[in-house]
Amino acid sequence: MGRNDLLLIGALLLLAGAAALAMARTGGAGAYVQVTADGETIGRYPLGEDRTVTIGTDRYNILEIRDGAAAVVEANCHDFTCVRTGRISQAGERIVCLPHRLVVEVVGGQSGPGGIDAAAGDGP
Numbered sequence: 629m630g631r632n633d634l635l636l637i638g639a640l641l642l643l644a645g646a647a648a649l650a651m652a653r654t655g656g657a658g659a660y661v662q663v664t665a666d667g668e669t670i671g672r673y674p675l676g677e678d679r680t681v682t683i684g685t686d687r688y689n690i691l692e693i694r695d696g697a698a699a700v701v702e703a704n705c706h707d708f709t710c711v712r713t714g715r716i717s718q719a720g721e722r723i724v725c726l727p728h729r730l731v732v733e734v735v736g737g738q739s740g741p742g743g744i745d746a747a748a749g750d751g752p
């Protein structure tokens with residue numbers, strides 16, 4: 629094994645480490661929020677990218693994605709359950725706005741406390 633091979637392996641290890649760090653920060657590779665209104669998927673936004681999305685016009689919900697978590701920060705529904713739900717970041721967590729028939733759900737990603745092990749313990 630030559631000196632160049634060792635350098636290459638070192639570079640690869642560094643890259644792998646950086647990728648793992650990035651995933652840990654954003655809640656898993658490929659994690660995103662799926663927005664469903666009236667049973668139709670109207671948008672998907674990666675949790676790793678900060679953004680604010682206004683959903684709807686007359687009946688609106690403002691979805692904010694920040695620091696790897698999503699939250700409905702403002703809405704003009706009458707019960708504000710969606711706003712009170714707070715921030716979600718783990719796969720399977722969801723924010724529901726019943727008056728607006730809106731669901732925001734975290735999909736994908738393999739991380740989170742327990743992860744795959746927790747899901748395996750769920751079986752019959």
Ligand SMILES: [Zn+2]
Binds near residue numbers: 710
């Ligand atoms: Zn609501």
